[in-house]
Amino acid sequence: MTKHLEVGIRVPVEPNNVSLKRIEDLCIKCGKCRDVCSQMISVGGHFDINKTMDTAICINCGQCILTCPTGSLVERQDWMDVQRIIDLGNKKVVFMTSPSVRVGLGEEFGLPNGSFVEKKMVGALRKLGGNYIFDTTFAADLTIMEEASELIDRITNSKPLPQFTSCCPAWVKFVETYYPSMLNNISTSKSPISMFGPTIKTYFKEKEKLNIEDIVTVAITPCTAKKYEIKRPEMNDAGKLEGKDNIQDTDYVITTRELAKWLKALNLDLNDIEESEYDDLLPKGSGAGVIFGNTGGVMEAALRTAAYMLDGKNLPVDSIKFESVRGLNGIKEATVRIKDMDVKVAVIHGTNNAREFIKNGIDGYHFVEVMTCSGGCIAGGGQPIHLSQDMDEIRKARIESLYKDDEKSKIRYSHENVELKKLYEEYFSEPMSELAEQLLHTSYIDRSSDLNEDPSIYSEPTKIIEKENVNTSSISYVCIMCGYVYEGDITLESDDYICPICSVGKELFEKKN
Template sequence: MSKHLSMDVRVPIEEGNPAIRRIESLCIKCGQCRDVCQKQISVGHHYDLLKTGDTAICIHCGQCANVCPTGAITEIQDWMQVQSVIQDSSKTVIAITSPSVRVSLGEEFGMQPGSYVEKQMVGSLRALGFDYVFDTTFAADLTIMEEASELIERIQTKQPLPQFTSCCPAWVKFAETYYPELLPNISTSKSPISMFAPTVKTWFAEKESLDADDIYVVAITPCTAKKFEIMREELSDAANYLDRKPGQDCDRVVTTRELASWMRACNLDLESVEESDYDSLMPRGSGAGIIFGNTGGVMEAAIRSAYYFLTKKQPQEDLLQLQAVRGLEGVKTAELTIQELPLKVAVVHGTDHARKFLHHIKESGEHFDFVEVMTCPGGCISGGGQTKHIGEDMDTVRKARIQSLYDKDSTITLRNSHDNPHIQQVYEEFYGKPLSDLAEALLHTNYEARNDLQEDPSRYEAMYQADAPVQEPVKEQAADVRYRCTICGYIYEGDITKESDDYKCPICTVPKDMFEKVEDASAQEPVKEQAADVRYRCTICGYIYEGDIAKESDDYKCPICTVPKDMFEKV
């Protein structure tokens, strides 16, 4: 008997998912979450709940949230916790911002897709109370220094090829789950966020005479999977280096949508906020770091620096605009030669395309040296925490965001990661050189096989040969007894009275006495009640208030995200 309901139209989501959640009261069972998980992400129909102990497999990409028309699926809201930490004067709270956020945040405030709002974004973060604001493109350059060096070393020492990129945490978990045999091929270089955080808590902390234990790093990202990534046990290298108690390198992740919600809750308007620049010690990255947000961007950035490392010459224009790896085709390939060294590369976005590509190279034996994989369509610019455009042509939106990042790259003087003077400084003063012992300790990582699916993976390979549909999990009958949370609509399967007194709703955390028994327990779906004559929706999290919220006291707060009642709108 599965605890997951409506599997014929919904993607299952575990209660403890660190990246996304479902608000049951908002779900209209439209089937869009299930479709995107199956057709673009290639996870939803590639396992059987009967063989995973009824545990849903999720790579945390958040594409289900991006297509959810009602906001029933949304990212875990972390901004309120960050806000409370900012109010603690003993903490130094640092924001690091990914390139894709600056080309989508404006859309939350009515601007055109792709509007480049870097200075307004930085100004908003300062207004929210951050002590420092840094550009994650700085760490993207750091990633390229390590990853390009690693690629050259692999080729020269005959290590496993192709080298796969590791910047996308959803792709990494996808590989860990379905292709653990490829883990030796995945670059050990961390993602930019996971390089930046330990650098902040070691090198930066020492330069600024700060205690690393008092530093709180918040990544502002387009990506819901980063919420999972920062919780990986192996990403606590700063604490290990400093011989401190175990702790995450990066403390919290706030998505683009969360940042917009936070700004609205604080009555900040992006167009009127005072503009600001990044802090000076690690002010920005190169153009190569900026295009990390696009599919093909990591590949292009790495090729620029690999060319320099091998030839000691700056890359020419054809490498500064490597057209063969640009665009929205699911799989793009290119062949180039660097100082008589032939390189065959591929760029893949969408893990369904990745699955087909991996099947192809396995069956054909076609050789590649370097492969970039991003889970989200178009790359990070379409991450699971980006601004949603329900009912619009998303490729048009993606192209606008992509072009905005390329335009910025083409108009700045600093185009290459290896030319960034701030990167050169951090190597001279701290890391020494790429792939040094210290760089390996703080900037590289390892991966974990998660292939406990208890089934034959060849079942799925056959699908790409014959396009045969995969058998769906057996639909289970609902439990005999069910209880519904009266606040958020979460359904508890079984007798909740047997839970301990400290049991709380996994969605909105209210105690068990806020649950009511669902009388028609034999039905597959919860009984739908008649809507009240008046309803209000929270503009931040989507919670529905049944009745006239104006009659509530002035200190009423949303039970989900705690914003005041004036943040509700009449439905």
């Protein structure tokens, strides 16, 4: 008997998947998860589960969760662990918030799609007990400084081109699995949260005179793949610097939906929470950092700074809005004139579109942005679910909200972030310095052996087969207070397990047959 149903029925999910899980009793085998994985993500149908030793290939994007009509597919819940740490009170909990959360969180509390709730969100995190609240847009500016410097190094020193962005961990894993020959083209610059984690546990630690063991970093993101990214074994550079390899750079990832559940479990309504500002040691970043959440945003932010690095002067404000890389077209291309050079770029969202782009040839491009989720991070696998609404309209509302915040920003270029300049002066020295390479850059892994076959043969989705009833040997428990179904082995996870929806204890769960 195989461990999974045929991939033509539904997406197979491994029990040890760090991003998501399936509640078996809720699955109606409708095939919606199968469709999004094969058609938009281009993973389903691109591996033979018999050849992969009955092991699922997954890039952790969580798009299957957004399509599941019964709540059978859910993200792994980590907020309860953070709550326990806060309750103990012996650690400094540092929250860092991604741009897309502030245009998605309000939807969980009845606000219009795309509502910009940044100050309410910060106030909510203070109410939950965060000791420090930082904006990941600061680290997005840091990523741009490193990534733009790397791009210029590649162009001027004839290194592998095009340079592909590295901010999307699902995309990185996609390349590692299906296109390992392109790994030298992926920027070595870490994503913003994976730069922020080690910066907090080194520079910030020294500023605040803290011990690295006493800091817990929690990223609030729209992305389920970030739960996987922070657990990659190489993401422990701050610890390695201090000879403590067991310390992760980022300890927890909480999605937008999880944050909403956390607040509701404590009877906190976002609408009623007092607004607050970010802490100012590592303050809010530039407008360029804000638009990271949009498809095309990383490219646009990088071009603003790359132009300055190449030409020694900023692009005029009226020309930093790169319309050609904005919008919801799956593949967008542009040629940008910088100084005396034509820089050819492309922006892609949806890894199915990335497959098509790669198939057509990557020669001649200088810089390519890829995001796995349609619309970018604003539609990540951890964002609010809208099964009966027009998702394109929701994506547009969230995208426009971030662009409006960029337009209102006093600083719209990453390289003009005053506190970022101070960080380089006091700590990293300059982009791509030895210390920057150690803490802010990374390497990648050839995962093609996971396919146990030449990946080029999987060009067509697996044939869809009719759904069928399949018995499962797993045991489920139902919360008698709210109806949440827990599926696991013989017992619940631990003696102090609490319901992720209503927070009642293990004793109020009943076994289901």
